[in-house]
Amino acid sequence: MSSVSSPDTxxxxxxxxxxxxxxxxxxxxRALEQWVTADAPQGLDHGAPAQLVEAMRYAVLDGGxxxxxxxxxxxHEAVQRDGQASxxxxxxxxxxxxxxxxxxxxxxxxxxxxxxxxxxxxxGKPTVxxxxxxxxxxxxxxALQALAFELLTPQxxxxxxxxxxxxxxxxxxxxxxxxxxxxxxxxLASVGLPLxxxxxxxxxxxxxxxxxxxxxxxxxxxGAPAPQAVAALQTYGAAIGLAFQVVDDIxxxxxxxxxxxxxxxxxxxxxxxxxxSLMGLQASQQYAQDLLHRALGALECSGLAQTRALRAxxxxxVNRAS
Amino acid sequence: MSSVSSPDTxxxxxxxxxxxxxxxxxxxxRALEQWVTADAPQGLDHGAPAQLVEAMRYAVLDGGxxxxxxxxxxxHEAVQRDGQASxxxxxxxxxxxxxxxxxxxxxxxxxxxxxxxxxxxxxGKPTVxxxxxxxxxxxxxxALQALAFELLTPQxxxxxxxxxxxxxxxxxxxxxxxxxxxxxxxxLASVGLPLxxxxxxxxxxxxxxxxxxxxxxxxxxxGAPAPQAVAALQTYGAAIGLAFQVVDDIxxxxxxxxxxxxxxxxxxxxxxxxxxSLMGLQASQQYAQDLLHRALGALECSGLAQTRALRAxxxxxVNRAS
Numbered sequence: 211m212s213s214v215s216s217p218d219t220x221x222x223x224x225x226x227x228x229x230x231x232x233x234x235x236x237x238x239x240r241a242l243e244q245w246v247t248a249d250a251p252q253g254l255d256h257g258a259p260a261q262l263v264e265a266m267r268y269a270v271l272d273g274g275x276x277x278x279x280x281x282x283x284x285x286h287e288a289v290q291r292d293g294q295a296s297x298x299x300x301x302x303x304x305x306x307x308x309x310x311x312x313x314x315x316x317x318x319x320x321x322x323x324x325x326x327x328x329x330x331x332x333x334g335k336p337t338v339x340x341x342x343x344x345x346x347x348x349x350x351x352x353a354l355q356a357l358a359f360e361l362l363t364p365q366x367x368x369x370x371x372x373x374x375x376x377x378x379x380x381x382x383x384x385x386x387x388x389x390x391x392x393x394x395x396x397x398l399a400s401v402g403l404p405l406x407x408x409x410x411x412x413x414x415x416x417x418x419x420x421x422x423x424x425x426x427x428x429x430x431x432x433g434a435p436a437p438q439a440v441a442a443l444q445t446y447g448a449a450i451g452l453a454f455q456v457v458d459d460i461x462x463x464x465x466x467x468x469x470x471x472x473x474x475x476x477x478x479x480x481x482x483x484x485x486x487s488l489m490g491l492q493a494s495q496q497y498a499q500d501l502l503h504r505a506l507g508a509l510e511c512s513g514l515a516q517t518r519a520l521r522a523x524x525x526x527x528v529n530r531a532s
Numbered sequence: 533m534s535s536v537s538s539p540d541t542x543x544x545x546x547x548x549x550x551x552x553x554x555x556x557x558x559x560x561x562r563a564l565e566q567w568v569t570a571d572a573p574q575g576l577d578h579g580a581p582a583q584l585v586e587a588m589r590y591a592v593l594d595g596g597x598x599x600x601x602x603x604x605x606x607x608h609e610a611v612q613r614d615g616q617a618s619x620x621x622x623x624x625x626x627x628x629x630x631x632x633x634x635x636x637x638x639x640x641x642x643x644x645x646x647x648x649x650x651x652x653x654x655x656g657k658p659t660v661x662x663x664x665x666x667x668x669x670x671x672x673x674x675a676l677q678a679l680a681f682e683l684l685t686p687q688x689x690x691x692x693x694x695x696x697x698x699x700x701x702x703x704x705x706x707x708x709x710x711x712x713x714x715x716x717x718x719x720l721a722s723v724g725l726p727l728x729x730x731x732x733x734x735x736x737x738x739x740x741x742x743x744x745x746x747x748x749x750x751x752x753x754x755g756a757p758a759p760q761a762v763a764a765l766q767t768y769g770a771a772i773g774l775a776f777q778v779v780d781d782i783x784x785x786x787x788x789x790x791x792x793x794x795x796x797x798x799x800x801x802x803x804x805x806x807x808x809s810l811m812g813l814q815a816s817q818q819y820a821q822d823l824l825h826r827a828l829g830a831l832e833c834s835g836l837a838q839t840r841a842l843r844a845x846x847x848x849x850v851n852r853a854s
Contacts, residue, residue: 259714259738261721266709320674323647325666344647345720348670349713352642352677356708359681363701375696379685386678387588391671392581398667399583416581 227522231280234307238279239271241308245361246270246354265342265350266357270315272333277527278314278425279307281450284519285429285443288512295433302369303432306377309358310425313385316354317421319347321394355385376431384424393417397482405483411452418458419451426450426520435514442512446505446520453501453528459484460494465532502528549844553602556629560601561593563630567683568592568676587664587672588679592637594655599849600636600747601629603772606841607751607765610834617755624691625754628699631680632747635707638676639743641669643716677707698753706746715739719804727805733774740780741773748772748842757836764834768827768842775823775850781806782816787854824850 246267286295286303295303322329322337323344330340339347362369362377383389393416400413426447430440463486485494505524509517568589608617608625617625644651644659645666652662661669684691684699705711715738722735748769752762785808807816827846831839 259709259717262709262714262717316674320670323670325645325670346717348642348645348647349717349720352638352673352707353709353713355674355677356704356711356713358704359700360704360708363697363704365698365701371693371697374700375685375693376687378681378696378700379687382678382680382682382685385674386682387581387584387675389678391675391678392584395581395584395668395671398671 225518225522227519227526230519230522234280234283235276237304238276238283238307238311241304242270242311245308246312246357261342261346262349262353265338265346266354268341269319269338269350269354270312272335274311274315274333276311277454277523278310278421280523281422281425281447281520282307282310282429282432284523285426286432287429287519288443288509288514288517289430289433289435289439290516291433298369299373299432301364302373302377303429305361305364305369306381306428306432307425309361309377309381310421310428312354312358312361313381313390314421316351316358317385317390317394319351319354323347326394326398358385373431377428380424380427380431384420389416389420389424390418393420400483402481403483405488407488410483410485410488414452414455415448418455419448422451422454423447439512439514442508442514445508446512446524449501449505449508450524450527453498453505453524456485456494456498456501457528457530459486460491460498461530461532462486463491498528547840547844549841549848552841552844556602556605557598559626560598560605560629560633563626564592564633567630568634568679583664583668584671584675587660587668588676590663591641591660591672591676592634594657596633596637596655598633599776599845600632600743602845603744603747603769603842604629604632604751604754606845607748608754609751609841610765610831610836610839611752611755611757611761612838613755620691621695621754623686624695624699625751627683627686627691628703628750628754629747631683631699631703632743632750634676634680634683635703635712636743638673638680639707639712639716641673641676645669648716648720680707695753699750702746702749702753706742711738711742711746712740715742722805724803725805727810729810732805732807732810736774736777737770740777741770744773744776745769761834761836764830764836767830768834768846771823771827771830772846772849775820775827775846778807778816778820778823779850779852781808782813782820783852783854784808785813820850 247263283303286299286306290299318332319338321327322332323339329337331337335341337347338350342350358381359378362381363374385391387395393413396413397417400409405413423444424447426443427440430443435443462484485497489497502524506521509520509524569585605625608621608628612621640654641660643649644654645661651659653659657663659669660672664672680703681700684703685696707713709717715735718735719739722731727735745766746769748765749762752765757765784806807819811819824846828843831842831846
């Protein structure tokens, strides 16, 4: 368990995470570039829906960290038998990786709107509604959600129907009222209210955790993992999902705005409950490390051989600087 | 072809549309009541996501005409072999009927928001954002779209995976940038601009037509229609989809607000292009009848035996009073 007890030190000298990430990002960016595009009718000369597609592309093709796609691909790598996946499964995993990113991207577009967080900057650029107007931002988010499910259901025989159905089910549930949208509703209702730690955890498990966990499970869907592995990946995904938010709260007070690419200290200014406001900085940092240990421990019990990327991503999530 | 040449007269003395509709509406309302409900976590005591679910239910369970679900079920009836469908197909069709209604309902919620049409009344009730606030309306719409795809992908073996995948594909495409959302983007960009008839048709084919046609095709997906029948149903769906909008434009100038349940004359006041403003009232009325003939003609060439409900619904769409 030495790799679990000291997660801050590099544990996989033979594994080059940067190279692994670089290769996957190239695939994902190329796929998004191709799929978030204009097979929308272009016939009218009023610039729409071309403008809608432009807003969708602006929202997606902006150099996000692509954590969710990376989790999909890392989980898929972990469940491959003999390190080999069929072309169909590889295709499914890449589609799943892009689909979950589209859901994430749409949620940011809607979340930034004036009636929600009213943010004008995202990753150093004007937010979609600032750039294209509120109505276009609303529609672009809506269309991105639909596109996610379209990506998951190619009608050319390239992905098994059972995989398509399973991927849609996992993603829909994680995005909806029992997942991300539900968590955002709790977040809205919680501003200025005292929350217990369990209430805060429940909010984040839905708002951020559900989609991160779904990313892991969607990667697993594209293979045929044993029940023991499925359970381990669920634990891993839940721990990583929560850790991501705890670290987000820590960085909101420890990092500066230019490092974050967004306004630091905003949660505190908005009187939003955070782990740091609730537990204090040091206990939050310890909690993040505990969650990392839980995630890595789950992988050790998973029966999966190829978990190097999942382990490295867990480390990256918890020990990131922005 | 006498049934086609005089669509205003009752053509199916043996078919009681009201009874057929009544039975189907009972099924659909019961299913929506059950499915748009609170398996969202209820643990927090801040009223959310319970409030989110409440907003979703408010948006859906409000006595709409349910035209889209009826089209799904009528098309499914048409493609049944020997008038019999398996329990799995019946389940799939009811899920498809509800899913398409959820997409329609979410589009109304978002369409009514201040940044879009800024409507305060819908079917005589305050719109969702008036009742629950803009942020909740935004999230409720988002969650309804996710729920549509969740409904289509039950993980209990009750619907064949191929059917689930096909239904998701058809619905996602009809809802997205190449369908409903794309049409709304064109609509936004077209206010106050002169449109040709072909441009107006393209806008409506996407904005309203795509989802109506998808309803028909989703019903067909829940059976195994011959290619000839699929082509006929596509023609039927396209004609009905366009006719629906032409009649909508006609009613906007001929009906009063209390009959419509919404503000009459609003399109003209907003300087929105309509069929009536473009073609005149009489030519629009003739066009609606022409589209009805096209829809009924397609059914006659479909090779399908049981098209009575589809025929009756086509008549209802074109000859409706509200």
